[in-house]
Amino acid sequence: MWPWLIQLRQMIRNREWRPGPSSADRSLSKLPNTGGMETMPSAPWRGEPNHRPVVLATEQSVQSGPYALFPLNPRPHSSSTLSAEQASELIFNTVQLAGLKMEEPPEILSIDAGPTLQTISFRLPARLQLSDLVKKRDDLANHIGHDRSFAVTSSPFSSAAAFILPHTERAFVYMSDMAQDLKVFAQTAQLPMVFGKDMEGKPILMDLAKLPHLLVAGATGSGKSVFINGLLTSLASTRSPQQVQFLLIDPKMVEFTMYTGLPHLISPPVTDPKRAALTLKKLVVEMEKRYKRFAEAGVRNLLQYNRNHTQDQLPYIVTVMDEYADLMVIARADVEETVQRLTQMGRAAGLHLILGTQRPSVDVVTGVIKSNLPSRVAFHLLSVYDFKTVMDTGGPHLLGGGDGICMLNGGGQKRFQSAAISADDDETTRYIEELKRYWQNELRLGKVDPERGVEGGSSLLSEIADEEVRQPRGIVNETIGPSPLSDAPLVDWTEAEEEEVPPINESVYDQVIRLAREHHGVSGRLLQHALNVDYVTAATYVEQLSKEGKVAPEYDPESGLKPWLVDTRESDEELLLRMQRIICETGTARSAELQQELGIRKEKVLQLMSRLVEEEFLFPPLSPKAGYTIAWSQGRIEQLLKGNF
């Protein structure tokens, strides 16, 4: 054996070897190529034509728009791809060490280098069969220095075999590497998403509208969240908040909080599993309403509807559930049924689901759910049974860190390395902040019309939110950045109808009133963007105004706003005087009655009553249960009623 080869093998074992890119690889890359799938090497790629990897022109610029925000990749290429000569010597040596016959170093037919793995196809000598190599797989793996991730597989060349080796130093795949591809793909796809790169290093981009839902399984730390973040940011960088809305369900309460403030969010991430189950039911209602609307409009799906109603378009709604198993534990029957309905019928209505799970056991990923989810992604899983549950077949040893297998529309499986926004969490967070800022700015500049599409007067989605919201989210977040409300409980849709809406912070309320007056009405979308709050908070404000009788209960179809009905331009002094009169006339000082009479908020009533205490018109309550009492003498009361004040 050549001494350099012994040394090379040793270095690979010790993961020390870092050769530069080789010219041999470049010439070899012209050879036909398999895609080198470990599990089913001969299986054709059977995704729909649109799901094929897209390799696109690079001349178009990504220097502007949200594409330009993706952080740049510091390590786009692996430095450990073998040259043809090195590969040949390595195979020769390893095969001999495993006790198999090979007279001379084999002819290398191709080397496909993806970000994570390299697939080396080589000519088999006359008396060596692929099956001989497969039988000796463990020995070969041991000698070559990789245990579980090494694979022997067939090759597309005749009389050939292939070895699959992981790179000792993996390349990163960043969203920015495929920003240009994404931009071009977005011209034809409805819901364009970057998956990552395949084993040949080619980009994989998918249209969620065609998948039309996705199951993502992976043990903890396997790269599931990084992948899902890539999907969400693909959508948020190619589609405006009018075109796509996100509903993020996150029982772990950590994964999606960074998105709070992104205008694409229907509400802050839902973290309570019970509420999540209810939210799913609302989605079913939304779906049914959309179907009704389509029937009235004589169309079959969202695409047709939006084409015919350019002034009144409905958004796609992408729902992401991060830990689907947790939801199944809490509300199995409800969740299973709603997920089933949404996966069966959501596509035409523009509703798409992405379900993530760490535990893809058969009681979570049930037959019913699986039959409606033909598109699935598996990252590293703890057992072969889990992998089988997801993919219906056995699979390779996945390396973690975004090394995955995808199966789309029930077609063949494809191994890929998922794309990350950045390997640095801080950089990822900064990017999301910039993305939020980008869209908030677009909205401010009017490039995206907040009154069209998602809410306007016509969106069924807004109706659902407005009908169902019962609890405000708290104060306005004036700054751009993660909302302080991000981990507050989501609006409680389970609250009873007659439940009173709790008060809104006073200064926020004043801003709401000002905006409503200026625009002669309000809508959730208007307030959301003007005040920089999430949609649920804004919808709660609208509901509050509606409850107080300040705006009409219905949206005006022309303006898309709930029209302004009353004008409470009264100053505090005028209100105080009116309040004193009412108290003197009725002889009581009850806040609920005063609120009704004056048509102002309860908080404002209480504030004014405190002033009346300060002015010694009222006595404060002596106990929490007692009410205010009138401090004035009968004579002064009569004077006031006569108008002498």
Ligand SMILES: Nc1ncnc2c1ncn2[C@@H]1O[C@H](COP(=O)(O)OP(=O)(O)OP(=O)(O)O)[C@@H](O)[C@H]1O
């Ligand atoms: N595509 C990727 N490229 C590079 N590194 C990755 C990639 N995906 C994941 N990783 C690495 O793996 C780590 C774990 O990934 P991630 O947080 O996505 O795991 P997870 O499967 O969501 O785990 P959990 O379910 O516990 O949240 C990341 O912090 C990152 O270091």
